[in-house]
Amino acid sequence: EVQLVESGGGLVQPGGSLRLSCAASRFTFSSYWMSWVRQAPGKGLEWVANIKQDGSEKSYVDSVKGRFTISRDNAKNSLYLQMNSLRAEDTAVYYCARGHSAPDYWGQGTLVTVSS
Amino acid sequence: EIVLTQSPGTLSLSPGERATLSCRASQSITSKFFAWYQQRPGQAPRLLIYDTSTRVTGIPDRFSGSGSGTDFTLTISRLEPEDFAVYYCQHYGTSPPFTFGPGTKVDIK
Numbered sequence: 748e749v750q751l752v753e754s755g756g757g758l759v760q761p762g763g764s765l766r767l768s769c770a771a772s773r774f775t776f777s778s779y780w781m782s783w784v785r786q787a788p789g790k791g792l793e794w795v796a797n798i799k800q801d802g803s804e805k806s807y808v809d810s811v812k813g814r815f816t817i818s819r820d821n822a823k824n825s826l827y828l829q830m831n832s833l834r835a836e837d838t839a840v841y842y843c844a845r846g847h848s849a850p851d852y853w854g855q856g857t858l859v860t861v862s863s
Numbered sequence: 864e865i866v867l868t869q870s871p872g873t874l875s876l877s878p879g880e881r882a883t884l885s886c887r888a889s890q891s892i893t894s895k896f897f898a899w900y901q902q903r904p905g906q907a908p909r910l911l912i913y914d915t916s917t918r919v920t921g922i923p924d925r926f927s928g929s930g931s932g933t934d935f936t937l938t939i940s941r942l943e944p945e946d947f948a949v950y951y952c953q954h955y956g957t958s959p960p961f962t963f964g965p966g967t968k969v970d971i972k
Binding site: 784791792793794797806807808809842847848849850851852853854855856 | 896898900906907908909910913919951953955956958959960961962963964965966
């Protein structure tokens, strides 16, 4: 079955940076759009960003534009999310997910906590 | 931007009962691009229904989706113990934002 494993989460101070990674396996990674979706503690889901198969198209939710960058390395079957200028409101579990907008497979998530 | 409202916030039912979950959009959705997800405690979300009424492969047929315009529904015909969870609706399409509803919790009565 499809496997998505996130890593890179942790505690970071406001204004800091963090890079999340997602290792994909058991499917042809280069054939799929990929997305990041987040969930603040005890809250609902928020789509964050997506990236086309070849990386030529990327989209972001307004609240992270200019601060977050999504990227991928198809040779390594990996998805990334570079997060800069982090704010308290970015605290959430970040899920890597397969698909453009209605993901059909999700990883287990990695927790990002922005706090001083 | 379309805002989604789910009702009720919590639905308390017994195993074997029928669950009807509602999702209302702030404006009419002209496409079929509507999805439902299930999230069990401590787990990642799972896609159940996409394109309003298409079940994902492997999802039991007790789950069904319907709707159009501003009103969409997820129906679970007979609740099984593993169905007690939080359910999210989502409107998606060709361009963001891809909005989720706030969720409906189905818990055991």
